[in-house]
Amino acid sequence: MAGHSKWANIKHRKAAQDAKRAKIFTKHIREITVAARIGGPDPETNARLRLALDRAFAVNLPKDRADAAIKKGAGLEETDHYEEIRYEGYGPGGTAIMVDCMTDNRNRTVSEVRHAFTKHGGKLGTDNSVAYLFQECGVLLFAPETDSEQVLEVALEAGADDLVENEDGSTEVLTAPASYHTVREALLAAGLEPAAADITQRPDLTVPVAGDDAEKTAKLIDRLEDLDDVQSVYTNAELPEEAFAAE
Known part of the structure; x- marks a missing residue:
């Protein structure tokens, strides 16, 4: 959710996820399984699977459970059809x-x-x-204390579309879905780790x-x-x- 309370809202959502960790894990495992079934088990060639793994590891899903989900999706084990x-x-x-x-x-x-x-x-x-009313895009959110000028420089060089500075001091980098992983990796390489990052549906x-x-x-x-x-x-x-x- 965008606007003046962006930073407070993202902190709330993380707290809510922590309280429902078992259910959150189940949802991420399901996404990994489906992504592997549709695009194959290699995250290097399957962008949807790579994103699903990024999301899952961001909430501390154990790697062995992610690997098991990939095997199910790839047809190496029986799985439900979703x-x-x-x-x-x-x-x-x-x-x-x-x-x-x-x-x-x-x-x-x-x-x-x-x-x-x-x-x-x-x-x-x-x-x-x-x-x-929504557009699919990559969004990377940075804490209010982050150097927005450095974020802007690195992000634009890597192919980001725009940077938004919220009223609460947080900064959002916006990318096309196809550029999301490239921009994210460039920011991480520069020591700029987002507090939250995803390909999402952003309201106009x-x-x-x-x-x-x-x-x-x-x-x-x-x-x-x-x-x-x-x-x-x-x-x-x-x-x-x-x-x-x-x-």
Whole structure:
């Protein structure tokens, strides 16, 4: 989520992930398995698998569990078949929310996603009802104390598209999906380690949400992320830090 509370929000999300580590591991293992099945077991030639491993190791998934997931995806072991589905909807106040899922039971998943929206003041929409409000891109977030001029110099030289300085002092590097890994490796080589980095769906514009709607939106996002079949949740809602504190 972008905006003045970017840094506070990313810290909250990390804390929430720590509290749900076992479930988070399961989701990353599923993504690794599917990535290996689709593009093969070598992360050097399979960009999706390389990204899945980066995400998994960022939350401290053990390497042996990642290796086992790759073997399953490559067909060396039996594995379940997962279907990738995206649901789109509206949060309290009309904000846009996209939910990416992997499931072996489409009916179960849509029922759970719809229930989460309804319970927390949102509404499930139709295909492409909000997707046009987002762009897929690489985002690397740096802490407020990071030297933004150095980040800018290294990132642009490596092929980044833009750099955004948030009101809270944090810095975001934006890249095309195809340039993400090159830019990330260049920044790491320069001793600039991002606090968070991913290829994500970034909203073209964010919508400030306050009061009860902010609290409901935070609870809706948290509930969606807690569903077993949900891999990622994206929103254009800009939430104040106190909305998360109220969860």
